[in-house]
Amino acid sequence: MxxxxxRTLDEAFxxxxxxxxxxxxxxxxxxxxxxxxxxxxxxxxxxxLQIAGEPSGTLRGKAAVRAYWQRALERLPHLRFELLSVxxxxxxxxxxxxxxxxxxxxxxxxxxxxxxxxxxxxxxAGSPAPLWERPVNEIMRYGLQxxxxxxxxxxxxxxx
Numbered sequence: 180m181x182x183x184x185x186r187t188l189d190e191a192f193x194x195x196x197x198x199x200x201x202x203x204x205x206x207x208x209x210x211x212x213x214x215x216x217x218x219x220x221x222x223x224x225x226x227x228l229q230i231a232g233e234p235s236g237t238l239r240g241k242a243a244v245r246a247y248w249q250r251a252l253e254r255l256p257h258l259r260f261e262l263l264s265v266x267x268x269x270x271x272x273x274x275x276x277x278x279x280x281x282x283x284x285x286x287x288x289x290x291x292x293x294x295x296x297x298x299x300x301x302x303x304a305g306s307p308a309p310l311w312e313r314p315v316n317e318i319m320r321y322g323l324q325x326x327x328x329x330x331x332x333x334x335x336x337x338x339x
Contacts (some may be wrong), residue, residue, distance in 0.1 A: 186270060188290070193272045197265040199272060202288075204260050207252055213241055217295040218242060224301035226251070255279050278303070 182270040193194065196215075203211040220237045231238060231247040238244050258279055271289045278284035283304035291297040 188267045188270065188272060191266045193267045196272065197262060197274045199258050201262045201276065203264065204258070207256075207258065209248060209252065211246065212248065213245060215296055216241060216244070216299070217291050217293070217297045220296060221298045222247070222301075223299065225303060226301070230254070260284075 200212075203215070218241050218271060219228055222244045223236055225325060227233050227234055227236045227238055227247060230250050231243070238247055263277065263283075264275040266275070270318040273285050273287045275283075275285045285302045287296040287300040287302070288296045310311065314336070
């Protein structure tokens with residue numbers, strides 16, 4: 180029986196991978212995003228129930244994950260990630276970033292022997308503040324200025 184060789188990923192690989200991963204998401208290029216993942220990947224996310232209707236919060240295989248992310252990208256046409264930090268582990272990295280609607284997020288990504296993501300675990304901070312309670316610079320930063328009036332509480336609509 181052969182032991183599986185495990186290794187702590189080096190900083191250059193982790194930083195380069197994280198930058199390419201963020202860039203592919205910011206480009207909204209689904210094929211480019213999926214190129215980082217193994218065909219038999221497992222994806223775990225609290226949003227899988229909401230978007231894909233899967234109560235376990237788990238999807239298996241690239242086809243299922245493709246359909247999930249396609250729906251997510253359609254719902255969030257202004258989606259943009261901002262990389263905050265990359266943490267290295269044994270055959271894994273954690274990418275900490277600002278995600279949809281300014282929510283703090285972290286993806287823990289486990290790699291297979293071919294350097295593809297075999298398992299991905301998405302983590303998110305609690306619900307972000309309602310749009311009308313956010314600073315204007317944050318709203319502008321995430322391309323949400325056009326929806327500001329429609330998301331304002333009824334008492335404040337139309338007021339400056």
